[in-house]
Amino acid sequence: MAHIQLLGTGGTIASRSHGTGGAVATDTSSALIPKHHGNVTVHARDVLTIGSYRLDLADLHRIAEAVGQALADPGTDGVVVTHGTDTLEETAFLLDLVHASPKPVVLTGAQRTADSPDADGPRNVTEAVLAAADMRLRGTGALISFDGTVRSARGARKVHTTAGSAFGGGTEVAHMAGGGLVVTAAPRRYPVLPMPPAEFDxxxxxxxxxxxxxxxxxxxxxxxxxxxxxxxxxxxxxxxxxxxxxxxxxxxxxxxxxxxxxxxxxxxxxxxxxxxxxxxxxxxxxxxxxxxxxxxxxxxxxxxxxxxxxxxxxxxxxxxxx
Incomplete structure (x- = not known):
């Protein structure tokens, strides 16, 4: 049985509408644990609870350190990071640059809020957990799983403001088909950089x-x-x-x-x-x-x-x- 750590950072996937004040990230990561995650155990904890448009480099550093701690746990087989889509490509790339472990790190999020009648967050998290637990994705670095497609962090970009399929670019590493994950490619890996020092912030x-x-x-x-x-x-x-x-x-x-x-x-x-x-x-x-x-x-x-x-x-x- 695989064990996945889910790290919540906020974003639309954790947001609910607050009337005329707009949507605000409020949900904790425990609310994002998939109801059905097969032969996988999921432990959740919060790193941040904020819209990703408000992040600075210190926040990205904090997320990277939390991921590093999770990967260092010998009982952890993979990590899922839930994140706002606005700046997910920057955080994902930082995580990829400093990712020395063979364990997968998979970022995901949502285009529709948690209280939306057609919320896409639950499915995205379920698919991200499956990807993080898949042994075939070991050694592939940091990945982005969204709307049925898993792609490399490097080269990925948010390509649509509202569509369910929010990201393009990068290398397609895998996709969902028939309820399972079809692995299609392994992205090229580059020399791993050390975790940034405090000056990065x-x-x-x-x-x-x-x-x-x-x-x-x-x-x-x-x-x-x-x-x-x-x-x-x-x-x-x-x-x-x-x-x-x-x-x-x-x-x-x-x-x-x-x-x-x-x-x-x-x-x-x-x-x-x-x-x-x-x-x-x-x-x-x-x-x-x-x-x-x-x-x-x-x-x-x-x-x-x-x-x-x-x-x-x-x-x-x-x-x-x-």
Missing amino acids: TVRVEVITAYPGATPELMDHAVQLGSRAVVLAGTGVGNAGPGFAEAVKRATGSGCIVLLSTRAPWGPVVPTYGNGGGIDLTAAGAVPSGDLNPFQARILAAVLLSAGTAPERFSEAFETYL
């Missing part, structure tokens, strides 16, 4: 988006505010408008890391264009983020910088995870 990494008429001075402002890194979510394959190459040069010259990502939902950064495009941005010191979206690139940067990675070694360390 306050390290400042900003995201700035390129668009017609965007203000490059925002990057200067981010540096003045003490940002250790800035992720530039460029257009297309990694481009930005007038003034950004100069802003990148000023930022990197001051010791601030600049990562070049893309606001496009899919596809890698491929510096191609001059006249302020990716060729000029990288020449000015920006580090391409490869296939990492801006928000997962931000998490990786925060982990590396809080661990003491020096600016001159940052590019090499970052590219290990591309």
Whole structure:
């Protein structure tokens, strides 16, 4: 019999409507234990009870430490984390970066509140528990189980604000069929990073988006505010408008890391264009983020910088995870 630890952090799956005040996360994790979970025992405990749009890096760190403690329990075979969908992709990626155990860690949530007549949380939790207890998923890192599909944390994104199938991207690792789990792939694993130190909680990494008429001075402002890194979510394959190459040069010259990502939902950064495009941005010191979206690139940067990675070694360390 497999034993699963369910860690609750809040989100829609734990939320109930409060009239005109909107939905608020209030349910404890014990309320999320599936009524029917087969030959699996489930123990629940709360880490947080909050909407994921309110999380900061200290909260993500707290979740990662709680998962690490659960995995260290020799009686635990896997961990399920219930989480708000708004920022689940960031927490999942952090958990994947520091996941050294072969035991599965599976994140899930809901698109509809716990008091909704068609709440999707119970089914999502049941499926996540099945995935976390499945021996075939050992060694696959942190995963996201949602609406019948289990996918890798890396590359996953929330792709719809309200649809039941909220996530896309990543590698499909398994899916539900006929009441059972069909395993289809194993995601590539990268070198495991140590659990972040306390500095992770306050390290400042900003995201700035390129668009017609965007203000490059925002990057200067981010540096003045003490940002250790800035992720530039460029257009297309990694481009930005007038003034950004100069802003990148000023930022990197001051010791601030600049990562070049893309606001496009899919596809890698491929510096191609001059006249302020990716060729000029990288020449000015920006580090391409490869296939990492801006928000997962931000998490990786925060982990590396809080661990003491020096600016001159940052590019090499970052590219290990591309």
